[in-house]
Amino acid sequence: MDFSAFFRALLFCAFLSAAQGLHIAPHDIDKLLLPAYDYIVVGGGVAGLVVAHRLSEHPDVTVLVLEAGSLDSSPDIITVPGLVGHGIVPAYNWNLSTTRQEFLDNNTRYYDQGHVVGGGSILNGLLMTRGAKADYDAWQSLGNPGWSWHRMLHYFKKSERFAPIACREHVDPLHIHPHMPVHGTKGPLQVGYPNFFYNQSANFLQGIAELGVPILSDPNAGVSAGASVAPSSIMARNQSRADSRRAYLDHVLHRPNLHLASQQTATRVLMSDLATGGFPLISKRLKKAYAVEFRTSAESPQRNAFCNREVILAAGAILSPAILQVSGIGPASVLEELDVPIQVNLPGVGANFQDHAMVHAFYNYTESGLFSSRNLTGAVLQEVEEQYFTNRTGPWTHPLISTIAFPHLSHLTSMWPSLLSNITSSPESYLPLGPGRHPTLLKGYTHQLRQLKSLLSDSTVGAIEIMADSVGTLTISIQHPLSRGFVHALSSDLLANGSVARNIHLDPRYCSHPLDCDLILQGLRFNSRLIATEAMKKLQPRPESPWNITDENILNEAIRSQVVTEYHPSGTTSMMPLNMGGVVNTRLTVYGTANLRVVDAGIIPLLPAAHIQAAVYAIAERAAAMIKKDNPSPMASGIPGPPLGPGIVKGSGQ
Numbered sequence: 001m002d003f004s005a006f007f008r009a010l011l012f013c014a015f016l017s018a019a020q021g022l023h024i025a026p027h028d029i030d031k032l033l034l035p036a037y038d039y040i041v042v043g044g045g046v047a048g049l050v051v052a053h054r055l056s057e058h059p060d061v062t063v064l065v066l067e068a069g070s071l072d073s074s075p076d077i078i079t080v081p082g083l084v085g086h087g088i089v090p091a092y093n094w095n096l097s098t099t100r101q102e103f104l105d106n107n108t109r110y111y112d113q114g115h116v117v118g119g120g121s122i123l124n125g126l127l128m129t130r131g132a133k134a135d136y137d138a139w140q141s142l143g144n145p146g147w148s149w150h151r152m153l154h155y156f157k158k159s160e161r162f163a164p165i166a167c168r169e170h171v172d173p174l175h176i177h178p179h180m181p182v183h184g185t186k187g188p189l190q191v192g193y194p195n196f197f198y199n200q201s202a203n204f205l206q207g208i209a210e211l212g213v214p215i216l217s218d219p220n221a222g223v224s225a226g227a228s229v230a231p232s233s234i235m236a237r238n239q240s241r242a243d244s245r246r247a248y249l250d251h252v253l254h255r256p257n258l259h260l261a262s263q264q265t266a267t268r269v270l271m272s273d274l275a276t277g278g279f280p281l282i283s284k285r286l287k288k289a290y291a292v293e294f295r296t297s298a299e300s301p302q303r304n305a306f307c308n309r310e311v312i313l314a315a316g317a318i319l320s321p322a323i324l325q326v327s328g329i330g331p332a333s334v335l336e337e338l339d340v341p342i343q344v345n346l347p348g349v350g351a352n353f354q355d356h357a358m359v360h361a362f363y364n365y366t367e368s369g370l371f372s373s374r375n376l377t378g379a380v381l382q383e384v385e386e387q388y389f390t391n392r393t394g395p396w397t398h399p400l401i402s403t404i405a406f407p408h409l410s411h412l413t414s415m416w417p418s419l420l421s422n423i424t425s426s427p428e429s430y431l432p433l434g435p436g437r438h439p440t441l442l443k444g445y446t447h448q449l450r451q452l453k454s455l456l457s458d459s460t461v462g463a464i465e466i467m468a469d470s471v472g473t474l475t476i477s478i479q480h481p482l483s484r485g486f487v488h489a490l491s492s493d494l495l496a497n498g499s500v501a502r503n504i505h506l507d508p509r510y511c512s513h514p515l516d517c518d519l520i521l522q523g524l525r526f527n528s529r530l531i532a533t534e535a536m537k538k539l540q541p542r543p544e545s546p547w548n549i550t551d552e553n554i555l556n557e558a559i560r561s562q563v564v565t566e567y568h569p570s571g572t573t574s575m576m577p578l579n580m581g582g583v584v585n586t587r588l589t590v591y592g593t594a595n596l597r598v599v600d601a602g603i604i605p606l607l608p609a610a611h612i613q614a615a616v617y618a619i620a621e622r623a624a625a626m627i628k629k630d631n632p633s634p635m636a637s638g639i640p641g642p643p644l645g646p647g648i649v650k651g652s653g654q
């Protein structure tokens with residue numbers, strides 16, 4: 001070995017050992033945490049890992065991800081698509097639930113959210129849908145110049161490594177003809193199709209077509225109204241889950257400038273007044289984030305991670321607004337109740353909560369000899385497992401759902417214009433009392449209702465979704481909810497009383513606007529027509545009570561007892577103008593702050609008619625590009641140091 005190679009090897013080793021803190025387990029935190037990082041990303045879920053990956057591409061900047069959950073241990077229940085829907089590893093769940101839903105049946109609802117590196121992408125149903133072009137153009141119309149479908153498309157493609165279907169025999173019967181120009185083939189997240197389909201998928205598509213709903217060869221090309229086999233976030237080659245951890249983290253965890261501290265719950269962002277002389281050109285008194293406070297569990301000591309440049313909140317649409325509130329950024333009345341000093345009075349934080357309300361309706365397919373996921377027991381299951389692990393084929397490659405439809409309102413009822421006729425009138429009667437009634441929020445909601453009316457009238461946009469599994473469930477969800485809920489922290493310490501879930505008040509206010517439940521009813525009526533089509537009759541569907549009944553009162557009551565979440569919380573840190581109740585601007589910076597951004601599903605101002613992971617990956621890709629652009633040349637001490645800069649003794653104790 002020559003000397004220079006020897007020294008290079010030596011240097012490399014030194015480098016590696018300095019880099020051992022890449023994944024910082026709780027017991028190593030004091031040893032390995034740097035005195036300060038350029039960027040601190042709070043939450044290593046879908047958006048957080050995208051941002052951390054992109055920012056750490058530059059070797060001179062340091063990035064810390066603080067994630068409350070741990071790294072998953074790759075159990076089959078996570079990696080095997082055929083096991084979607086078979087339950088969630090308890091430790092990977094935040095155990096949240098909603099308040100009593102007064103516009104439904106006065107009961108609470110469980111609300112699963114990922115508490116694990118990778119966040120929701122470790123638990124989710126793998127569906128990859130974008131929604132319609134018009135859904136994103138509506139974001140722009142809500143006062144967000146530059147946020148349109150056209151601009152999003154670049155980032156949808158950037159995040160994606162799309163693999164066309166491998167099994168030719170499914171292409172024509174299932175109308176799988178992706179439009180390649182709208183797909184990315186070089187991005188980190190693999191998107192593809194399973195190697196197996198149940199025959200019922202074809203019945204569903206044909207039945208839908210009999211009812212006049214178009215079949216889309218690619219649901220992600222800008223038109224969402226129609227039915228299709230949607231692609232999944234699965235790795236085409238080994239037919240296993242593609243998630244943000246495996247796509248964006250695992251293969252860059254060797255970067256010495258990227259640290260992941262897992263099992264650390266962020267409890268506060270510490271804010272200061274921007275030091276005078278720091279930004280002489282900025283006259284407004286912006287607040288500056290200089291550290292993030294965190295701890296391993298309720299009982300462990302509090303620590304601070306200091307930041308030189310920016311803090312990026314990516315804790316998801318439920319917990320990011322809660323973190324803002326306990327940090328003094330939120331509606332004044334909420335902050336007063338929490339007894340938290342006000343940094344920025346921002347009425348939109350936690351408001352404008354939106355979700356897709358969903359009802360599972362079961363129409364048992366009883367055709368004799370039918371093969372469905374119900375057959376995967378005993379010897380058949382053994383065979384299916386073996387087939388999966390040896391050849392990556394067979395029913396275990398297929399996720400719970402692949403075949404879906406997004407009918408437009410006109411497909412549901414000829415009376416649809418009258419359903420929409422007065423939805424823009426009296427918006428004030430639908431917003432929650434209290435902080436939710438701030439005039440700016442009312443103005444924002446009024447604008448949203450106008451957009452919703454035009455989206456629901458647009459023939460390219462879905463009003464509801466129908467998801468078909470192989471056994472006879474035809475799940476209905478509304479796609480453009482008019483109801484608005486909210487999230488409030490209940491204690492200034494998010495870990496008070498032992499767990500975060502105890503300190504979160506989550507009220508989706510499902511069906512507080514009655515049209516939302518009315519549209520679910522329209523969806524159930526559509527289902528009744530669907531199972532009566534020639535194609536679907538072959539499956540001999542037998543609706544389970546009360547879905548075999550037409551009495552509207554009984555159905556309405558059933559809907560109200562059965563609405564659950566489709567797991568698409570959003571809107572709570574909306575990107576909208578400040579005078580419309582917005583929380584972040586079009587660069588995703590929190591109003592009133594210099595260097596605090598939110599990058600997660602919470603910034604979505606208006607839900608698209610789609611499962612939203614594709615949108616969240618794209619938002620995060622775009623945010624990372626913006627953050628890089630806004631922080632041009634990496635410098636050891638770029639932005640003027642925080643008032644309590646790096647090198648300060650770390651906080652300890654509580």
Ligand SMILES: Cc1cc2nc3c(=O)[nH]c(=O)nc-3n(C[C@H](O)[C@H](O)[C@H](O)COP(=O)(O)OP(=O)(O)OC[C@H]3O[C@@H](n4cnc5c(N)ncnc54)[C@H](O)[C@@H]3O)c2cc1C
Nearest residue numbers: 043045046047068119120124125126127266600601611613
């Ligand atoms: C059960 C389920 C099924 C779903 N199915 C689909 C589907 O089929 N298709 C689809 O498109 N979408 C689906 N989704 C939705 C999709 O997964 C989410 O929209 C997406 O994960 C949101 O990304 P995010 O980055 O906003 O938040 P998350 O992915 O939830 O990430 C937030 C992260 O922040 C961490 N965190 C939160 N608070 C703190 C804190 N205080 N300190 C430290 N870390 C913190 C969390 O542990 C988590 O890892 C599903 C979601 C769930 C839960």
Ligand SMILES: *[C@@H]1O[C@H](CO)[C@@H](O)[C@H](O)[C@H]1NC(C)=O
Nearest residue numbers: 090091092093094095115499
């Ligand atoms: C959720 O509950 C399970 C037990 O059911 C527990 O193991 C897990 O730690 C809890 N999650 C959190 C974030 O506390």
Ligand SMILES: *[C@@H]1O[C@H](CO)[C@@H](O)[C@H](O)[C@H]1NC(C)=O
Nearest residue numbers: 101102103104105106107560
């Ligand atoms: C829910 O509770 C409210 C107030 O207690 C009551 O008026 C209403 O009838 C209840 N609704 C149902 C469906 O039980």
Ligand SMILES: *[C@@H]1O[C@H](CO)[C@@H](O)[C@H](O)[C@H]1NC(C)=O
Nearest residue numbers: 079235237238239240241246
């Ligand atoms: C599938 O392959 C990818 C690499 O392409 C790998 O990261 C992943 O762990 C594999 N998953 C399984 C379950 O084998």
Ligand SMILES: *[C@@H]1O[C@H](CO)[C@@H](O)[C@H](O)[C@H]1NC(C)=O
Nearest residue numbers: 362364365366367368542544
């Ligand atoms: C569905 O129908 C099958 C008969 O084909 C029956 O064995 C099964 O119990 C039914 N399932 C439910 C949940 O009703």
Ligand SMILES: *[C@@H]1O[C@H](CO)[C@@H](O)[C@H](O)[C@H]1NC(C)=O
Nearest residue numbers: 367368369370371372374375
């Ligand atoms: C699947 O199971 C059902 C009973 O649940 C049975 O009637 C049917 O024949 C099975 N199908 C196949 C293809 O084995």
Ligand SMILES: *[C@@H]1O[C@H](CO)[C@@H](O)[C@H](O)[C@H]1NC(C)=O
Nearest residue numbers: 196197198199200370371372
């Ligand atoms: C689908 O139907 C065909 C023809 O009836 C049959 O040969 C095949 O086994 C079925 N496949 C599945 C997965 O049920």
Ligand SMILES: *[C@@H]1O[C@H](CO)[C@@H](O)[C@H](O)[C@H]1NC(C)=O
Nearest residue numbers: 383385386387388390391393
């Ligand atoms: C795997 O595929 C090969 C080739 O098609 C086949 O011979 C074998 O039986 C398959 N194994 C299993 C377990 O399905």
Ligand SMILES: *[C@@H]1O[C@H](CO)[C@@H](O)[C@H](O)[C@H]1NC(C)=O
Nearest residue numbers: 418421422423425426427429
């Ligand atoms: C809209 O019209 C329906 C009847 O067509 C009525 O029940 C409802 O109260 C009206 N809503 C508003 C906000 O005026």
Ligand SMILES: *[C@@H]1O[C@H](CO)[C@@H](O)[C@H](O)[C@H]1NC(C)=O
Nearest residue numbers: 490491496497501502503504
């Ligand atoms: C926490 O516990 C205290 C005392 O036991 C109780 O007063 C308070 O309401 C609890 N807070 C929450 C959010 O559960």
Ligand SMILES: *[C@@H]1O[C@H](CO)[C@@H](O)[C@H](O)[C@H]1NC(C)=O
Nearest residue numbers: 543544545546547548549550
């Ligand atoms: C609906 O199904 C239930 C059993 O599931 C049955 O008792 C009832 O008679 C059915 N109603 C109609 C209208 O078919």
